[in-house]
Amino acid sequence: MSTAHPTLSLTRPDDWHIHLRDGAALATTVPHAAQQFARAIVMPNLKPPVTTAALAQAYKERILAAVPQGLSFEPLMTLYLTDNLAPEEIARAKAAGVVACKLYPAGATTNSDHGVTDIRKIYPTLEAMQRAGMLLLVHGEVTSSDIDLFDREAAFIDQHMIPLRRDFPELKIVFEHITTKEAAQYVEDSDSHTGATITAQHLLYNRNAIFTGGIRPHYYCLPVLKREVHRQALVKAATSGSPKFFLGTDSAPHAAQLKEAATGCAGCYTAHAAIEMYAEVFDNAGALDKLEGFASFYGPDFYNLPRNTDRITLARQSWTPPEAFAFGEAELKPLRSGEALPWKLVTA
Numbered sequence: 001m002s003t004a005h006p007t008l009s010l011t012r013p014d015d016w017h018i019h020l021r022d023g024a025a026l027a028t029t030v031p032h033a034a035q036q037f038a039r040a041i042v043m044p045n046l047k048p049p050v051t052t053a054a055l056a057q058a059y060k061e062r063i064l065a066a067v068p069q070g071l072s073f074e075p076l077m078t079l080y081l082t083d084n085l086a087p088e089e090i091a092r093a094k095a096a097g098v099v100a101c102k103l104y105p106a107g108a109t110t111n112s113d114h115g116v117t118d119i120r121k122i123y124p125t126l127e128a129m130q131r132a133g134m135l136l137l138v139h140g141e142v143t144s145s146d147i148d149l150f151d152r153e154a155a156f157i158d159q160h161m162i163p164l165r166r167d168f169p170e171l172k173i174v175f176e177h178i179t180t181k182e183a184a185q186y187v188e189d190s191d192s193h194t195g196a197t198i199t200a201q202h203l204l205y206n207r208n209a210i211f212t213g214g215i216r217p218h219y220y221c222l223p224v225l226k227r228e229v230h231r232q233a234l235v236k237a238a239t240s241g242s243p244k245f246f247l248g249t250d251s252a253p254h255a256a257q258l259k260e261a262a263t264g265c266a267g268c269y270t271a272h273a274a275i276e277m278y279a280e281v282f283d284n285a286g287a288l289d290k291l292e293g294f295a296s297f298y299g300p301d302f303y304n305l306p307r308n309t310d311r312i313t314l315a316r317q318s319w320t321p322p323e324a325f326a327f328g329e330a331e332l333k334p335l336r337s338g339e340a341l342p343w344k345l346v347t348a
């Protein structure tokens, strides 16, 4: 059947930052990720967090059990750094196929209570990671209540990224879900051991989205959406063709009633339509030719993994994601629910 819609064929992309959660949630999150992505870096901020090779292995098996028949999907596992993660665990994790460890400054974001209270405390573990060739993934925000919420990423660069880079020159570091022009500039200027992921929501929206016509909890994530000048800097970085910037959705599902609450949870769910949202961004920027590098090449190159060889096809064909998905016993409201998207995944 021929279609009148313009199409775009891409090497199958990967997601270098996703939250799949656990238990009944996997029945929703894993099929969404697997329909478009071949691999995903799976965040370890479960309750309790994934802090050992054995926990990562067991979690990986639960994810694989939720992959729909006929799709192939490889979860790339990570460990959650705490003040107490022993350097000896790094070699075990490496042997079990764990590819990275995640640094959450304690209190910075969802399920980060067990995170690191002082980066100096984990220097022996970071040394073991550097020796083993394990990547460090960073939620780059300071947690101090003296620092304005909108300035916490920029402050993290001076307080932590620069010292970390100086003290561990051979460690590969991904500055996750960057949201500011300062972070984009820092990564652009740094050496080849520093990369960054960028989410679809930070490329599509500025902070007005959280307050348009009333408070909109489904646009609230951390790091929070910033001013338009920052969004523009992120679009420029993502569409620049620089191999330091690659796709990481940070798709972060929460039950709708926990987001639509007096103290709402941080996280936007985008796994149902992620590649379509990135296509919209690159199309709007007149840079569709740069999408494949960002979505499918620079991530595996940075992680020293092979690029995928199969392909997906997108069409410029409007469709509307559903209002909600089942999420265990609860409901999950995805970003752009009930709102038309211009690009659609047509062959996965």
Ligand SMILES: NC(=O)N[C@@H](CC(=O)O)C(=O)O
Pocket: 019, 045, 109, 110, 111, 139, 220, 221, 222, 223, 250, 252, 253, 266, 267, 268
């Ligand atoms: N991004 C978010 O707002 N939330 C993430 C945690 C994170 O990536 O910081 C989550 O796990 O819900």
Ligand SMILES: [Zn+2]
Pocket: 109, 139, 176, 177, 222, 223
């Ligand atoms: Zn984070």
Ligand SMILES: [Zn+2]
Pocket: 017, 018, 019, 043, 250, 252
């Ligand atoms: Zn995340």
